[in-house]
Amino acid sequence: QVQLVESGGGVVQPGRSLRVSCAASGFTFSNYGMHWVRQAPGKGLEWVAVMWDAGSNKYYADPVKGRFTISRDKSKNTLYLQMNSLRAEDTAVYYCVRSRDYDSSGHSAFDIWGQGTMVTVSS
Amino acid sequence: DIQMTQSPSSVSASVGDRVTITCRASQGISSWLAWYQQKPGKAPKLLIYAASSLQSGVPSRFSGSGSGTDFTLTISSLQPEDFATYYCQQANSFPPWTFGQGTKVEIK
Numbered sequence: 001q002v003q004l005v006e007s008g009g010g011v012v013q014p015g016r017s018l019r020v021s022c023a024a025s026g027f028t029f030s031n032y033g034m035h036w037v038r039q040a041p042g043k044g045l046e047w048v049a050v051m052w053d054a055g056s057n058k059y060y061a062d063p064v065k066g067r068f069t070i071s072r073d074k075s076k077n078t079l080y081l082q083m084n085s086l087r088a089e090d091t092a093v094y095y096c097v098r099s100r101d102y103d104s105s106g107h108s109a110f111d112i113w114g115q116g117t118m119v120t121v122s123s
Numbered sequence: 124d125i126q127m128t129q130s131p132s133s134v135s136a137s138v139g140d141r142v143t144i145t146c147r148a149s150q151g152i153s154s155w156l157a158w159y160q161q162k163p164g165k166a167p168k169l170l171i172y173a174a175s176s177l178q179s180g181v182p183s184r185f186s187g188s189g190s191g192t193d194f195t196l197t198i199s200s201l202q203p204e205d206f207a208t209y210y211c212q213q214a215n216s217f218p219p220w221t222f223g224q225g226t227k228v229e230i231k
Contacts, residue, residue, distance in 0.1 A: 110220075
């Protein structure tokens with residue numbers, strides 16, 4: 001069945017780096033845009049980054065711009081989020097999310113979510 | 124960026140009640156609004172897309188309406204499994220994609 005499975009979360013010190021991964025299965029990974037969305041403990045949902053299916057366009061939320069990098073390996077059906085210069089405010093569950101587009105302008109909804117991986121930034 | 128504001132922040136209701144949650148966008152977003160349900164410790168689940176289209180597999184007691192800046196999610200007859208937090212999200216002007224702050228539906 002259609003599935004997204006995140007991995008790579010953990011506890012990391014402020015200023016250090018971490019890479020989380022998302023393994024996709026059950027659908028043609030290269031045909032979909034993919035997002036990362038995070039949720040701090042007890043808080044709401046915050047969009048982090050997107051990479052479109054063609055892989056050429058990437059966008060980031062302002063709080064992570066210049067520190068985080070989204071990438072994908074089509075041969076492994078895997079999405080990545082490289083997080084550098086981590087801060088305490090980056091502590092959150094990170095969800096990998098599939099984008100279902102409804103028209104050619106990119107209007108979409110987030111139709112498939114992974115179970116999330118927890119990233120804790122603490123000394 | 125477009126700001127999304129949900130009301131109420133929480134609602135107490137009983138099984139069988141009709142529950143309505145409102146979402147307001149800071150500027151017009153046409154009908155590009157989605158609703159998600161999140162249960163504790165679980166990932167969000169898509170319920171409604173394009174303001175009023177029911178995602179496959181979602182019970183028909185859930186419905187969405189609205190366009191422009193004002194939207195509603197209605198649960199026609201609340202079931203025990205519907206106690207959760209609900210989020211709206213705009214998908215008209217991006218990036219960024221922005222979410223409302225959430226509405227928690229609690230047992231009365």
